[in-house]
Amino acid sequence: MRLYNLMKSRFGFLNWWPGDTEDEIFIGAILTQQTTWSNVEKAISNLKGSQALSVSTLSSMEAAEIEKLVKPSGYYRQKANRLRSLSSTIISEHGSLDGLLGLSPKALRETLLKMKGIGPETADSIMLYAAGKPSFVIDAYTKRIMHRVFGTPPGIDYGSLKAVFESSLPRKLALYKDFHAQFVELGKRYCKTKPACGGCPAAPLCQYANHGFSVSSSAAKPQNAKKRASQ
Ligand code: SF4
Structure with missing residues (x-):
């Protein structure tokens, strides 16, 4: 929940997935x-x-x-x-x-x-x-951010990562929707293929920003990640 709260405090509550019907x-x-x-x-x-x-x-x-x-x-x-x-x-x-x-x-x-x-x-x-039924959505942003922030294996299977969320979060529709939306927002703005850690709201929790590790062969490690993340 701390990760969610950090993202939400930056992006606000996101009313996401456009569609009237x-x-x-x-x-x-x-x-x-x-x-x-x-x-x-x-x-x-x-x-x-x-x-x-x-x-x-x-x-x-x-x-x-x-x-x-x-x-x-x-x-x-x-x-x-x-x-x-x-x-x-x-x-x-x-x-x-x-x-x-x-x-x-x-x-x-x-x-x-x-x-x-x-x-x-x-x-x-x-x-x-x-359907409005709480079922946590795992997408590419979620996998990437969870890997970088908490070190979950990059190849973790869908069901295992879904279970991480569903076993620890209150089963609330609005929370599941907003958590997914926050991941998408963070992934688009900061945690891109090449992460932009400076100013990222998840930086205080993020293993990659604070300790650095190889996130993928195509994603270069940011220069002075720790220094910039703490700014
Ligand atoms: S601090 Fe960097 S690596 Fe960590 S979530 Fe933010 S952008 Fe991604």
Whole structure:
């Protein structure tokens, strides 16, 4: 919690994962795979403009129509096929997205993970942001920051790192959402591939900033990290 408090005291409470509806959040979670959010926004805007930003609409569209709309998000053929097949499965097996998201947390996660194209990070994002069920999301920023700050193994598997958080935090939806958002903010602003430790709010706790160690072959150790971190 100390890491969370340090980040939150700098960035404030972050109201994160844009999306007005469960459908928009679900579709955004698929589109954001392997691309930046700015590209997803263009695809979402296209879907919205064509009144296709819903699972039930996508389930009855041709993949070629969806391709045109989601093209800005990259890997558009794969994503169009994925959206169409996921939407069809959801409608045929659960009646609606609400029907799927209304499953118990355990059943929902298991069901999502059985769907083609949904891995643990996407499943947890859908659970947390679309279904409103506390399920801690681990992304590349979380792995990188936890490695640098606390020395967790860089290759730690998804489930083990998720368990670190879920076994120690109160199971609160707002906390899980905000913790994830804080990691993203820290990763974008400071803990980039090449860390910018000077002024980083996590520096007082950070093993890398205070003692230095090899974080990866591509990430150079910052010069005078300890000195700058203490400024
Ligand atoms: S102090 Fe440096 S290495 Fe540590 S979290 Fe901040 S940017 Fe990353």
